[in-house]
Amino acid sequence: MGDAGRFCTFSLAGLLFGIEVRAVQEVLRSQAMTRVPLAPAVVSGLINLRGQIVTAIDLRRRLGLEPRPDGAAPMNVVVRTEDGAVSLLVDEIGDVIETSGEALGTLPDTLTGEARTLTRGVYKLPDRLLLALDVERALALPAAR
């Protein structure tokens, strides 16, 4: 529906990431969170999304980026999955960016680790780079205990 090339963007530790608009259910401000002891470290906790219980994943941790500074309230990007909604915690929400016409470029070889496996590629926007997040992989955590 013309959504194909449109990305919902957000920033994480100074990097600009994007998720295809059609995968995003909604964007929320910081929510009251219940922590889940024993859960994988990337799980920040559970939030109540209008009666639905949604797992929140700290995307900084998931990507192996440095932790969010204390006191900085994360934003929630709620994505739809087969298993229900999941929230990704990000630093700040950016604009919706149209990338149609742009080609998805490969990642620079210097990028390594989880950040590399969880990123599909990079769009070279006129003023900056947009990293296309592989949502499916980002949500597939190594099995909990």
Added chain:
Amino acid sequence: MSDMDEVVREFLVESREGLDQLDADLVALERDPTDRELLARIFRCIHTIKGTSGFLALARLEAVTHVGENLLARLRDGALALTPARAGALLRLVDAVREMLDALEATGSDGDREYDDLVAELTRLQDPDADAVPRPLGELLVERGAARPEQVAAALARQAGGDRRPLGEILVEQDGVAAGALQEALRAQQEGRAPASDTTIRVDVGLLDKLMTLVGELVLARNQILQYSAGRADPAFVATSQRLDLLTTELQEGVMKTRMQPIGNVWSKFPRVVRDLAVACGKRVRIEMEGQETELDRTILEAIKDPLTHIVRNSVDHGIEPPDVRVARGKPAEGRLHLRAYHEGGQVNIEISDDGRGIDAERVRAKAVERGLVSPEQAARMGERELHELIFLPGFSTAEQVTNVSGRGVGMDVVKTNIERIGGTIDVQSVPGQGTTLRIKIPLTLAIIPALVVTAAGDRYAIPQVNLLELVRLDGADDRRIEHVYGAPVYRLRGELLPLVYLTEALRVEPGARTRETANIVVLQAGDRSFGLVVDEINDTEEIVVKPLGKQLKGIAAYAGATIMGDGRVALILDVLGLAQDAGVLAESRDRRRAEEAERAVASETAAGRRSLLLFAVGQDARGRPRRRFAIPLSEIARLEEIPAERVERACGQEVVQYRGGILPLVRLTELLGEEAGAARAAPALQVVVFTGRDGAVGLVVDRILDIVEERVEVEQPVRQDLVSATGVVQGQVTDFLDVREAVRRAGALASARLEPAAVEG
């Protein structure tokens, strides 16, 4: 999906429902062959399947059901009597139809199997070689005024003249009997048995689940509003919230009811199961049911189906005796299996009782010891009830032979686990010679449950009320009553030692600041064991809506789900069984021995200097007195066993015994000590002290176990004798303390030296 697929699917669903009922009906019919109502229903079911299969061009299915229908029509009209042979053939017909339906579902056709034998059999059985029971359906219609006698006579004449249609059909089509009147008559016949088709509709289960979810949301919103209104002075608002409260509760009950199904849906399969099994075992069993209409949430019904089937099979296979045995014991030749279901206190009770041989407590005792599930000493101490509970231990089965019916490795432990998984309980009562009763208690629903809310390290957790036994609060002064056994906290609750689990430790979170002044113990039931969960605060009980966790958190055993509290925050629901397993409480439960040890250890801690010791003798002097007395601290020993000499086998000269699914090498202590074996070598049973070392278990054979004592050791002095760590006075006699570590090491070395070449040679 095409319309045709839709039709086929509908056909499959309806036919299967009909067949399930048919199984039960046919068996009931065998009991009372004159029950016209049953016959009519059976006939109609097969007739419907035949009709639809014709329409769907399923030729095989149509052919088989057609001959079945003919036989049924003659039975129904009283032209034939229902003999066991006919009942058997009809049951096989039901099986054949099921097979074809399965094939239809899997491949889209009614399969390629030919049922010539069955067709021939069904045809042959139409011969009126048995006494007819003349009470035609026509008579019934006449009684109801739906048809005149002469109409029925004419219709019967037609049938006799080769018209193969059922009587009702002829009457309606030829003689102008109102179809509605016929239907009404049939419906009236079924009153109270079959569901009234006009007042029910089919609803997609998915829709009901969705409704349940929405009601769950409503309950949460209601809880929030109630919490909010509690602090308000506005009477109109308070009144409205109370009204909302009432309505929500009613709606919740109503929607829950839509998901309820009678337990009879599951039970309806049992008459067939019992019949087939009884025939296979050469037994006669009558099944009685009470409270089939008792309703349960469909998810729960699904969950108890297999456990119930297993119990029923067990009763027939192991419980009820063969007819001759029963008669010899003065019981009726026919055994009785009674199923009963009823609601009580928001739970459903299911009882399965038989009048069979009951549980032989002595055989259970012997078996449990033989299987190594309990030690002989433990078994000796157990009362009848405790022994009965042993049947729920994994690896227990008293069936002397493994029959093809039960004893296939799926035991009562699985039944118990499955029932506990849905928050239920099971217990057994048995009177030898008179029968066994199993009682199951299960919750009505799993979607909305009462729970206790607790706080640990600042977070709230919900604990399902079904697991809750009691609450204990310790004030500062009482805190010393939390004692430690090898670092594991325990609490003495009415003389019993209750293992304690600190919730903060189990969840590996930093404990809150105030844990030491007071302690709140939530006493919980997990499997056959209770334990105390220590939490910071006990808040309240609340109705909570169970919501599943996302897949990222599915693998964590400590949680059963999550819920939303009155203030809108999420709280985790603890899975008591999982938590107990994580904390290692349950592992101990299988082995009461360790708890007993702990008990002794606590006792010895309190009475300083006392130790629990095992005393045994090695060697014998001329006057039959033990040559040497040894002591071992009880804590070093894994188990004590008495092993019949005939169970000892040899592997490359090494004495071994098959023990708890493995091979246990046996080493005679006399041999290690270089003593003469004496008379003990010929003893009928070996006294074995089992140790578990780093390289596996080893059994040390001693001549005689003297005693287990707990006492202060009077004098203890180190000695420099081989395999003796010290010598002391125990019970007024000089006793050597065996150097356990060295003895086990040498015994292990000896055994492996002998056993290792076996691997090369063999």
